[in-house]
Amino acid sequence: MSKTAIMVVDDEVDFNYMMSYWLKAKDYNVISKSNGADALTIIKKSPPDMVFLDISMPLMDGIETLRAIREINKNIPVIMITAYGTQERLETCQKLGISGFFAKEDNFDSLLNIIDTVLKLHKGLKK
Numbered sequence: 001m002s003k004t005a006i007m008v009v010d011d012e013v014d015f016n017y018m019m020s021y022w023l024k025a026k027d028y029n030v031i032s033k034s035n036g037a038d039a040l041t042i043i044k045k046s047p048p049d050m051v052f053l054d055i056s057m058p059l060m061d062g063i064e065t066l067r068a069i070r071e072i073n074k075n076i077p078v079i080m081i082t083a084y085g086t087q088e089r090l091e092t093c094q095k096l097g098i099s100g101f102f103a104k105e106d107n108f109d110s111l112l113n114i115i116d117t118v119l120k121l122h123k124g125l126k127k
Contacts, residue, residue: 004028004029005029006050007031008020035060036061039051039053039065043069053081063096077118
């Protein structure tokens with residue numbers, strides 16, 4: 001079985017690098033993008049197994065990107081990344097069918113549980 005492909009979309013370079021590096025160390029195939037438009041190009045061509053998507057990004061924010069992802073693929077698991085999210089934004093994300101949230105201040109080790117649970121629920125996949 002091929003490696004699970006996880007896309008990380010975050011404009012904050014240091015966070016994107018750290019998260020991508022950590023996921024690669026856990027033997028995931030990581031696709032790292034810094035904006036929604038670049039992420040959508042990849043998702044249209046070859047969707048990953050899961051997307052971690054920052055809510056707050058310039059130009060095309062995470063909610064706008066999520067809406068576009070749902071037009072392309074309604075089933076791809078998307079976990080929103082947030083450092084600060086308003087209740088309204090979080091509710092909007094939930095209505096668009098996200099699989100969960102990851103707070104930037106959380107420990108990356110908690111990602112393993114999120115990834116495992118989401119892939120089992122959405123795809124029937126395991127690492």
